[in-house]
Amino acid sequence: MTRKSLLMVGAGLSGAVLARELAQAGHRVTVLDARDHVAGNCHTQRDPDTGVLVHVYGPHIFHTDDQQVWDYVNRFGRFRPYTHRVKTTSGGRVYTMPMNLHTINQFFDMALSPQEARALVAAKAQTLPEPPRNFEEQALSMLGADLYEAFFKGYTAKQWGCDPTALPAAILKRLPLRFSYDDNYFFHRYQGMPEDGYTPIVAAMLDHPAITVSLNTRFTKDMARGFDHVFYSGPLDSWFGQDSGALGYRTLDFERLTHDGDYQGCAVMNYADAAIPHTRITEHKYFAPWEEHARSVCYREVSRACETEDIPYYPIRLAEDKSLLSDYIRRARKETGVTFVGRLGTYRYLDMDVTIREALDCAAMFRDHAAHDQTMPAFAVTP
Template sequence: MKILLVGAGLSGAVIGRDLAEAGHDITIVDSRPHIGGNCYTERDPETGVLVHVYGPHIFHTDDEEVWDYVNRYQTFRPYKNRVKTTSQGAVYSLPVNLHTINQFYGKTLRPAEAREFLEEQADSSIADPQTFEEQALRFVGPDLYAAFFKGYTEKQWGCSPTELPASILKRLPVRFNYDDNYFFHRFQGMPETGYTEMIAAILDHPAIEVRLDTRFSAEQGAGYDHVFYSGPLDGYFDYRLGRLGYRTLDFERFTDQGDYQGCAVMNYGDRDVPYTRITEHKHFAPWESHEGTVCYREYSRAAGPDDIPYYPIRLVAEKALLADYVALAEETAGVTFVGRLGTYRYLDMDVTIREALDAAAAFRASAAAGDAMPAFVKSPL
């Protein structure tokens, strides 16, 4: 079959490679001048530092099949994400751990003592937290909430934590030991020469044609047996029902000599600091050595029509509009919506790859059975 994939990021590359190996003729289009989507990495010509152009991407997963998959196309070097935060005039480790608690309160608590102490700080009257703020107050109390979560969250999401669901904070762990590795997953690492080279290797197949600087319109799908679309769900329908809400990021790039901040990621929890964090990119490849350094100050704001959409907002109004677009998509034959933008969900890279592999497998099964491929392999709702 002739298959069109819209987007040359992880979703398009993984689905395209799978179906090319299954004997299909694959065309991938992308509006940008490069492959890789937001995972795109490139060498900074001034310093030689490998830069994560659209912000840092750190690979972590418990899915052994996905880990084996990415290592087939790139050597992954061990990497632990150790985040620091500057708050109220001091530097602390994130996620909140035993060191953070002891440093913040000037104590020397052991794990059991710290649990008991935080329970005393917490608002036990909140039996069933519904909002981000209630979740924080219930589990860490007002002091740690104010220092590490409130200001950062207001900057990141552009609204009060009272408007955000408790589920957002449930992803942020509190540890009662000195483990400052941000992630729990078994497999964690960074591609030795960057995500761009990894995705280029995935796309390196004679049955795959990639067309960059190419905008997609729904009419183009008529020349193909099926379309996999990883662009914005509402964009496929020309925003006819309205625009789904996103947050976008602005990066203020600057260079320096030596080591600017001593870590890859420094968050800024205070509300009066306009940026959410500073990332120093050479620390994402600690096996390399560079005299110069490249840093990004990161600012979050509401995405406009011409901005790159990063984080789906998914509050009540957005979920209602999303349901309308999902209904519209399910009435549209010949196209399957995939990836972060196509399903309007925040997805880590490993989940994106897992769902892409599952989508390709579902397509092969549907084709073999003569069945129609659904609009979504994983429902956005």
């Protein structure tokens, strides 16, 4: 095997996993990141005033059914059991999310069995064109108007900055509807939080003699010179200077609050009413329930359109974005010496476990291509 000189643009999960895997395979790896820390948007740090471990860019809960991914992250740090439970304030009352039997009974002021609740929701569901053409039609055909308007219509408009009729139906399909009292937000076999946060785990991945990390370093394409291959986890459109236009993202503004004792009694409180500008408040000490803190750190979140200097969080992927994305994909496939990876590089919403799985698979693909002296494609996974 010829030892390659590789450049990873981004020290988040994609870049760190790829760097570790390819360094262990005998390659030399340089990792660049524009920020002053590793771990990307899952960066965590201790708040100096309260001692609370804060998820600096919003909470990240690790959940997966992928045994290999679960074993992989546990190589680099200890994960503690964590069950994510979410509450929602709607119309001045607090409900459990995701929507389950408790939510339905409380909302309709009833004491229904699972079968009775299923029948009630089915009776309220509206008959609409098949398949549903947008988020609102999907919600109305699943839940009916009462539940949709109480829990989803206002929240969705705030989160995405557009009317729910402009959003694809698939967004709602990711949210479960349960006819039991199960209030575990996720349904995966493995769920947990890293005891010391995500940043030490990513730092441990990057702790290898064949890896060099350079922070506070904003990538420019001339930096690729001298490397045999580049793995780019920055925004796909930024590789081309956004010369065909900017892909649409939502970003988040955080208002930090401190409080003596508990502030809201749960990790996440969503605010479904359209009249309340923020989408949720997160209380970070609840993400580490094995710790005890006399004071609390909370983030009030407001979603808005992402501008040039903002951190992109969620790809919007409306019709105009998909058309522009197709153009950038076509151009990317004509590039040589670069593979686009991760959430930003492929313009997709990815959970952490999927990000790691794709990075592991991408590393395996590169090892195979290098062994057979083949050119690595622009995408290991098609956006």
